[in-house]
Structure formats: C-alpha cells, structure tokens
Amino acid sequence: MTVVLFFLFAALTIGGALGVVLARNPVHCALFLVLTLVSVAVLFLLQDAQLVAAVQIIVYAGAIVVLFLFVIMLLGVDRPDTLEEPLRFQRPVAFSLGAIVLAEVLFLAGQRWATGAHTARGVGIKGGPFGSNIERVARVLFTTFLWPFQITAALLVIAVVGSVVLARRSGERPEPLPIDGAPAEEDAR
Amino acid sequence: MIAAFHVTPTFYLVLAAALFSIGAIGLLVRRNVLVMFMCIELMLNAVNLTFVAFAKALNDIGGQVLVFFTLVVAAAEVAVGLAIIVAIFRRRREATADDLRVLEG
Numbered sequence: 001m002t003v004v005l006f007f008l009f010a011a012l013t014i015g016g017a018l019g020v021v022l023a024r025n026p027v028h029c030a031l032f033l034v035l036t037l038v039s040v041a042v043l044f045l046l047q048d049a050q051l052v053a054a055v056q057i058i059v060y061a062g063a064i065v066v067l068f069l070f071v072i073m074l075l076g077v078d079r080p081d082t083l084e085e086p087l088r089f090q091r092p093v094a095f096s097l098g099a100i101v102l103a104e105v106l107f108l109a110g111q112r113w114a115t116g117a118h119t120a121r122g123v124g125i126k127g128g129p130f131g132s133n134i135e136r137v138a139r140v141l142f143t144t145f146l147w148p149f150q151i152t153a154a155l156l157v158i159a160v161v162g163s164v165v166l167a168r169r170s171g172e173r174p175e176p177l178p179i180d181g182a183p184a185e186e187d188a189r
Numbered sequence: 190m191i192a193a194f195h196v197t198p199t200f201y202l203v204l205a206a207a208l209f210s211i212g213a214i215g216l217l218v219r220r221n222v223l224v225m226f227m228c229i230e231l232m233l234n235a236v237n238l239t240f241v242a243f244a245k246a247l248n249d250i251g252g253q254v255l256v257f258f259t260l261v262v263a264a265a266e267v268a269v270g271l272a273i274i275v276a277i278f279r280r281r282r283e284a285t286a287d288d289l290r291v292l293e294g
Contacts, residue, residue, distance in 0.1 A: 017212065159264075
C-alpha cells in the first residue's frame with residue numbers, strides 16, 4: 001500500500017514540476033505548482049509528518065499560490081511566453097547545468113559524510129514518552145529552537161514592512177476618501 | 190511480491206534530488222519572473238522533502254521543525270519578491286528577466 005502510494009504521488013510530484021517548467025501560460029504553471037505541493041504533502045503524510053503536511057497545504061497551496069495567482073491577474077501577464085531566446089546557447093547550457101546539479105545532489109545523497117550519522121537522541125518521530133506529532137514538534141520548537149523561532153518574528157515583520165514599502169506608489173499622496181455632502185473634488189481645486 | 194518491497198529513505202532522497210534539479214533547470218530556462226519564482230518554490234519543496242525524509246530515517250523530530258523555518262522564509266521571500274515584481278511591472282509593463290537589462294552597470 002505504502003509502495004503504491006509512494007510511486008503514485010512521486011509520479012504526480014515530478015509531473016507537476018515538469019508542468020511548472022514546461023507550461024507556457026503562467027496560470028497553468030501556478031496550477032501545476034498546486035499539484036506538486038499537494039503531492040508532496042501526501043509524501044509528508046507517508047513519513048509520519050502530519051503537522052507538516054497540513055501546514056504545507058494551508059500555507060503553500062492555500063496562501064502562496066493564491067498570492068501568485070493574485071499577482072498574475074493583477075499584472076495581466078496571463079498570456080503565453082514567447083519562445084525566442086535573446087541569449088544564445090542559454091537552453092543547452094541550462095540543461096547541462098541542471099544535469100550537473102542532479103548528479104551532484106545524487107552523489108551527495110549517497111555519501112554518509114554529507115548526510116550525517118544517526119542522531120537517536122532528543123525527541124524522536126515515534127516512541128518515547130512524548131505524545132502526538134504536534135506535541136513533539138511543539139516541544140522541540142519551543143525549547144531547542146526557541147531563539148530561531150523568535151528571530152522568524154523579526155523576519156516576518158521586516159518582510160511585511162518591505163513589501164508594503166515596495167508595492168506602494170512612491171511620490172504620490174493617497175487620494176482622500178470622499179466625504180458625504182462635501183463638494184465635488186473639481187470644486188475644491 | 191509487493192509486500193517484500195520497502196520504500197527506503199533513499200527513494201525520497203532521489204525524488205527530492207530530481208525535484209530540485211527540475212526547479213533549477215526551470216529557473217535557468219524560463220524568462221518569466223513569476224514562473225522563475227515558482228521554480229524556486231519547487232526547489233524549496235525538494236529541500237523540505239529531504240528534511241522530512243531524514244527526520245524519519247534518523248528518528249529525530251528536528252527535521253520536521255526545520256521545515257517550519259523553511260516555510261517562514263519561503264513565505265517572506267514570496268511576499269517581498271512579488272512586491273518587487275509589481276514595482277518593476279509598474280514602470281516597464283513587462284515582467285521578464287530580459288526587461289531587467291536596465292540594471293546593467
């Protein structure tokens with residue numbers, strides 16, 4: 001059962017990723033991205049990572065892809081890309097670089113010095129006196145990783161302020177809200 | 190026959206490597222900045238898959254906790270990146286990597 005599920009959703013993951021790269025319409029790319037993200041969430045479930053799977057669906061498929069679609073629609077770039085290449089040899093170079101990356105990562109995945117030895121201490125995935133998956137994640141997140149967790153708060157605040165500053169129209173004052181019973185704007189000028 | 194066949198962590202690692210490479214190739218090949226962003230998301234997801242696979246293989250929940258930090262960074266990156274794209278688009282009316290040639294020194 002696990003084997004069948006793994007191969008089914010691995011195929012869906014790879015298919016969705018290829019769709020993101022190959023589809024010419026950005027909206028189709030975003031929808032293929034949803035397919036990949038949901039398949040990866042199922043793969044998380046297969047590895048006893050229930051909370052991560054739920055968060056993957058909620059944050060990635062629910063928030064990030066919707067943000068992508070919003071920007072696509074806001075900018076009106078939902079027309080297909082052109083296939084002309086301004087840079088010569090870009091595509092073959094990109095494919096050979098990608099093949100090198102794949103070979104590198106596969107090489108590293110097979111090396112023990114790169115992937116680390118067994119830790120087998122601290123809070124495990126299963127067993128021990130700790131409760132459910134959520135409880136285990138919370139226990140480690142709020143003890144061992146407490147300081148990084150606090151820093152993410154600063155990161156999120158910086159990101160929010162930065163995106164507001166960037167997306168604002170600079171040099172223009174925001175238009176005043178119309179007031180009931182006030183004279184029209186032309187008269188005021 | 191199927192019952193004797195187990196899915197080892199290596200399977201997940203190979204899948205994550207393939208996903209990462211597809212994302213990298215897409216980042217290099219595509220011209221549309223939005224699609225390049227989606228390819229970065231693919232690469233981040235491949236890394237998350239690796240984290241979870243190692244959490245299972247080494248029996249350590251820390252791998253799953255690290256996925257949350259990756260998620261936070263990805264969300265912040267998407268928010269700022271899309272704001273930058275919107276700001277560029279307002280001036281150039283196009284959002285491909287070739288239109289950013291004005292950044293050349």
